[in-house]
Amino acid sequence: MAKARSSVTRTSRDRELTRLLENRRRDLVRDVLDTLRSSRDATPANRGVLDLGESSEVEMQEALAFSLAQMKSETLQAVDEALRRLRNGTYGDCRQCGRMIAASRLRALPFAVRCKPCEEAREAATERHNPVSVPRIGDFGP
Secondary structure, X not given: OHHHHHHHHHHHHHXXXXXXXXXXXXXXXXXXXXXXXXXXXXXXXXXXOOOHHHHHHHHHHHHHHHHHHHHHHHHHHHHHHHHHHHHHOOOOEOOOOOOEOOHHHHHHOOOOOOOHXXXXXXXXXXXXXXXXXXXXXXXXXX
């Protein structure tokens, strides 16, 4: 009986998360397409004559828009992969330890591939290999 309840709970959770992922996917596709359209419309011919400062600002804005579009595209790929895992029945299983990822984590990050303990361990290992030096207050003066 517990197995049937778990299956029903997982099915309703999967329906909720499928809806969440599909909504996120729709929004991301719209955002990426909007960014591509606006960058296409901002061609040099459409800008007119720009001085050096204006040209530099436009280039910076274009680079930022490209970076945002790239991040959204990567998120879109993660969402698509999560939807594939849902269809395959492997959604919500931690890729590292195989345990079920907490529903609260999946609601917050529906394309998560690791449970919280495994993700924290991965982040800690990454930090050990790629430490970031953060300046302390005493580093700025005598």
